[in-house]
Amino acid sequence: MSAVVxxxxxxxxxxxxxxxxxxxxxxxxxxxxxxxxTVIKESNFDMSIRVIIITGANPPEGKKASFSAGADLAERxxxxxxxVRRFITTVRGTMIAVENARVPVIAAINGYAFGGGTELxxxxxxxxxxxxxxxxxxxxxxxxxxxxxxxxxxxxxxxxAKAKELIYTARRFGARTALEIGLVSRVVDPAQLxxxxxxxxxxxxxxxxxxxxxxxxxxxxxxESSLGVALPLESKAYEITIPTEDRLEALSAFAEKxxxxxxxx
Numbered sequence: 001m002s003a004v005v006x007x008x009x010x011x012x013x014x015x016x017x018x019x020x021x022x023x024x025x026x027x028x029x030x031x032x033x034x035x036x037x038t039v040i041k042e043s044n045f046d047m048s049i050r051v052i053i054i055t056g057a058n059p060p061e062g063k064k065a066s067f068s069a070g071a072d073l074a075e076r077x078x079x080x081x082x083x084v085r086r087f088i089t090t091v092r093g094t095m096i097a098v099e100n101a102r103v104p105v106i107a108a109i110n111g112y113a114f115g116g117g118t119e120l121x122x123x124x125x126x127x128x129x130x131x132x133x134x135x136x137x138x139x140x141x142x143x144x145x146x147x148x149x150x151x152x153x154x155x156x157x158x159x160x161a162k163a164k165e166l167i168y169t170a171r172r173f174g175a176r177t178a179l180e181i182g183l184v185s186r187v188v189d190p191a192q193l194x195x196x197x198x199x200x201x202x203x204x205x206x207x208x209x210x211x212x213x214x215x216x217x218x219x220x221x222x223x224e225s226s227l228g229v230a231l232p233l234e235s236k237a238y239e240i241t242i243p244t245e246d247r248l249e250a251l252s253a254f255a256e257k258x259x260x261x262x263x264x265x
Contacts, residue, residue: 004032005039006057013050013209014201015043022057025069028116030087037094044102047264050209051201052101054124055108055194056117065132065190067107070115073142091116091148098123099149099220102213104204108197110190114138114172119148122157125216127183128197130190133175135183141170156223158182208246209264214238 006018017039019026026032036054043049056067071087079087098105098120107124113135121127121135129135137150145151146167155163158181166173175187188196204212214237222230241247245265253260 003035004029005035007039009049012202012205013048014198014205015046015049015052017052017054018057019054019068020057021072022059022063022066024072024074025059025064025066025112026056026117027069027072028091028120029072029075030090033087033090033094033116037090037097040094040097040101040105047209049103050205050212050264051103052105053108053194053197053201054098054105054120055197056110059111065111065130066117067109067111067113067133068117068120069112070117070138088147091119095119095123095149103209104212104216106197106201108193109133109135109184110193115146115150116148119146119150119153122153122183123149126185126200127178128186128188128193128200129175129178129184130193131175131187132190133178133184133187134172135174135178136170136172137167138170138172140167154183206259206262208241208244208250208260208262210244210246211241214240 004020006020008016017036019032019036021027021029021032043052056065059065076084104126105124107121107127109121109127109129111130111132111134113121113133115138118135118137137146137154139146151167154166162181175184178184179187186196218234218237222233225233246262249262250260
């Protein structure tokens with residue numbers, strides 16, 4: 001049986017994770033969501049990783065492309081109520097692991113991204129969509145609500161009123177709408193999606209890894225706090241960068257008119 005999450009790491013420290021159930025539109029079953037969570041958590045201990053990209057496996061011939069069409073409803077029908085609760089708890093844990101990953105995470109959204117697929121994309125730091133994307137938190141059309149953080153992350157990204165509209169209606173929307181409401185930061189041709197994601201990841205990876213990590217920490221936690229709490233938090237995050245070798249290397253590189261060589265130390 002092939003792995004449900006494929007892993008590839010480049011020399012630049014970019015970890016590419018590919019959701020790999022293309023025959024099922026990369027729908028999330030227990031195996032996939034548990035595996036993704038484990039891989040993300042383990043990546044926190046690999047200091048050579050500087051950026052993570054999450055995308056969906058290419059579809060079989062004649063099938064529609066899909067980032068992830070959400071939960072595997074065929075599996076869901078066989079689960080007891082207690083098993084459903086366990087699944088939703090696992091989904092939430094994995095989304096939190098993605099959100100709190102040590103390094104920035106980019107969602108390269110290819111094709112369909114419904115329910116949990118959209119929630120996974122929202123748990124990432126940055127989102128790039130192919131022009132053929134169709135997204136949506138469609139859970140209310142199934143008599144439930146988004147259970148992987150969708151009711152909380154979507155309002156924080158696009159605003160409360162727009163989030164209510166999209167969740168209440170279970171509306172599906174395309175890449176251009178996603179760009180207009182700020183859910184994604186860029187839309188590209190499907191053939192250019194991974195190139196665009198790799199380009200963005202490369203821009204991040206060339207910078208000081210400790211600085212990037214502390215910037216992520218300050219933004220993630222500061223944005224949920226009052227300014228009176230967030231500004232001291234930023235100060236503390238800055239202090240961590242002061243004694244690093246990377247900071248001194250950047251100053252030396254500037255003086256010597258060369259590119260800095262960051263080591264994450």
